[in-house]
Every structure is written in structure tokens, then in C-alpha cells.
């Protein structure tokens with residue numbers, strides 16, 4: 001029976017009896033079918049809690065699971081399953097040692113798929129494993145739920161960022177919580193309201209909420225209100241990411257206003273030139289290519305208002321790079337300048353910044369580096385723009401937790417390297 005041991009290894013199953021393995025043809029394709037059953041330790045267990053339970057009824061159902069290919073041949077496990085009656089969970093399908101409950105793929109297959117989904121484009125995963133995107137999404141959701149149930153994501157939080165992320169072309173929102181110290185995404189849920197945020201604090205619990213020292217957020221009042229009530233010892237500050245984004249938006253408004261004005265005056269050529277300058281204006285100066293530098297120099301010469309708007313946006317960035325007393329000076333200088341800028345978008349922004357000044361001061365005094373959480377936020381925004389989209393916010397959250405929440409499984413059978 002040496003071949004049984006070989007097949008058990010090849011099929012990646014444990015606590016399993018292999019009854020037969022055959023090569024057969026299904027729909028013009030050769031496949032390997034392995035008939036298996038849980039061994040005597042693994043059989044008749046609840047698929048929810050693993051408890052040994054009496055069998056329920058005499059009926060059986062033949063189920064099959066796809067596992068990793070043997071060589072290049074698609075391979076399936078087949079087993080006659082029955083139901084059990086658990087004292088806690090009632091009548092449920094019996095657990096199988098090779099797959100998660102309700103899964104149609106084995107642990108080995110699902111873990112491989114999830115790992116690949118975290119590390120390579122979906123198109124590669126789909127082609128390599130011969131599965132649809134929908135299947136990949138389903139697998140990722142199940143794997144992440146399984147791993148999340150085994151660890152506590154919310155332990156040891158001291159400094160967090162709370163953010164809203166738009167998806168579905170901006171019609172839906174996720175509320176996400178990121179750990180500033182590790183950059184890990186620790187919590188996410190569909191929604192953008194105080195009830196959703198209350199749920200995060202419910203999950204966190206009073207004791208751990210008291211350990212929060214610092215919370216960053218965008219300008220949403222409802223976030224501030226909930227944080228003030230639920231994390232009394234935490235200093236609330238404005239995430240620099242948002243202040244800079246507001247300034248960039250104001251700059252865009254100035255540029256668009258000017259473009260419309262030029263077109264209105266019949267200066268189509270000048271308007272067209274201006275249209276090509278967006279990247280020169282919004283990119284960080286150190287990232288500009290020579291053409292963009294040229295465009296910027298041109299704006300400085302010919303368009304005072306727009307160049308002023310550009311400098312205001314840049315100074316907003318500098319404020320958060322400076323930190324400390326110098327940063328506070330820059331902030332107040334910025335406010336004076338913006339108020340007098342004669343640029344309505346920046347006059348308006350000055351009012352907003354004035355309102356959030358105390359929160360910005362908290363940011364500047366905290367010496368908190370947002371680099372890690374910002375990388376996570378950027379990654380999440382990229383995820384939401386993936387062309388094929390997600391069928392549900394849950395699938396998007398699962399993907400985010402897989403790639404940024406530390407909930408990615410190892411590839412099967414690898415010893416930690």
C-alpha cells in the first residue's frame with residue numbers, strides 16, 4: 001500500500017483514507033478522481049465546531065472538491081458525506097478534514113489560490129488555476145474569514161486612522177481602520193456613518209478603547225463625535241492626507257475656472273495648453289519630468305493666480321513635512337496667505353482649515369508618521385478601482401484584509417522561510 005502514502009502526500013490530505021484513484025475522462029478532459037473518506041478520528045464531526053457528533057439520518061450525498069492539479073491534470077476528491085447532529089449547532093453537514101465547510105475546493109487549493117490572489121494579478125490566478133474571478137473572490141472571502149476567526153486583529157492598538165473609502169464609482173463607502181504603527185488594516189465594514197463606527201468600538205471593547213492614544217481621521221464630524229465619546233483618552237487629529245487632498249482639489253477648481261474663462265473669451269489654444277498641465281500642478285515637484293517642469297515655469301510666467309494656487313497647495317504639503325514649531329508657523333502663514341489669495345476656492349479652504357486648526361495642531365505635535373497607513377490607504381484605493389470590480393463589499397473587504405490585514409495564508413507545505 002505504498003502508493004496510498006504517495007497519493008496522500010500528492011493530494012495534500014491528512015486524516016483521510018484514500019479508497020481509490022483513477023484517471024478518467026469527463027467532458028473530453030482527462031481528470032484524476034480520488035475517492036476518499038475521513039479516517040476514524042476525523043469522521044462524524046460537526047463542521048462548525050469539530051465536536052464528535054451522532055450521525056443524523058441515513059442519507060448520504062456525494063460531494064466533490066477540486067484540489068491542486070496533479071502535474072497538469074485537474075484533480076478532484078469525491079466522498080459520500082452525511083449529516084450530523086451537534087448539541088450546539090443542530091443538524092449540520094459533517095466536517096471533512098481536507099476542506100473548509102461549504103467549500104468546493106480543498107485547503108491546499110484554497111490557500112494556494114488566496115496566496116496567489118495576494119501576490120499576482122487576478123488574470124494570472126484565474127488562468128493558472130483554471131477558476132473564474134468569482135470563484136477566486138469566494139475563496140478569498142472564506143480563507144480570510146477562517147484566518148480572522150483564529151486571531152484577534154484588534155489587540156494592542158495604540159494609534160489608529162479612521163477613513164472612508166469610496167467604491168462602486170463612489171456610490172458606496174467602506175469604513176476602514178488602519179493601525180498607524182504597523183500599517184495593517186485591522187477593521188473594515190460597509191457604510192460611512194456613526195452607527196458603523198460604533199460597531200468598531202463595540203468590537204474593540206471599552207478596555208482596549210481606553211488604550212488608544214491617537215486617532216486620525218478626515219474632516220467628518222460624525223467620526224469626531226463618536227471618537228470623543230468612545231475613546232476618551234485618545235487625541236484626535238486630522239490625517240494630513242486629507243488636508244493635502246483638499247488643497248489639491250482647490251487647485252483643480254482654480255485651474256478649471258481659468259480654463260472655462262479662457263474658452264469663454266475664445267482663447268481656445270491657451271485653454272488647450274492649460275488642460276495638459278494638470279499633472280504638472282498636482283504632482284510633487286520632485287516627481288516632475290522635464291516637460292512638466294517646463295509647463296510649470298510657463299504657468300509661473302503667464303498665470304499669476306494659478307501659480308499662486310499651486311504654491312498654496314505645495315505649502316500645505318510642506319506644513320506636514322516640517323512638523324513642530326516650524327510647522328505651526330507654516331500653517332498660520334498658509335492661513336493668512338490663503339485668506340488674501342483672491343482665489344475663492346482657497347478662501348473657502350482657509351475657512352475649513354481654520355475650523356480644523358486644533359486637530360491639525362494635534363497632528364503636527366504628534367510626530368506621528370502616516371507613511372505606513374497611507375501606503376495601505378493608497379493600496380485600498382487601487383483595489384476599489386480594479387476593472388472587474390467586486391460583487392459585494394464583503395468580497396472587497398476580504399481582499400483588503402488578505403493583502404493589508406495580515407490574513408494571507410502561507411502556501412501549503414512550505415516550512416516557514
Ligand SMILES: [Zn+2]
Nearest residue numbers: 046049086089
Ligand atoms: Zn457544533
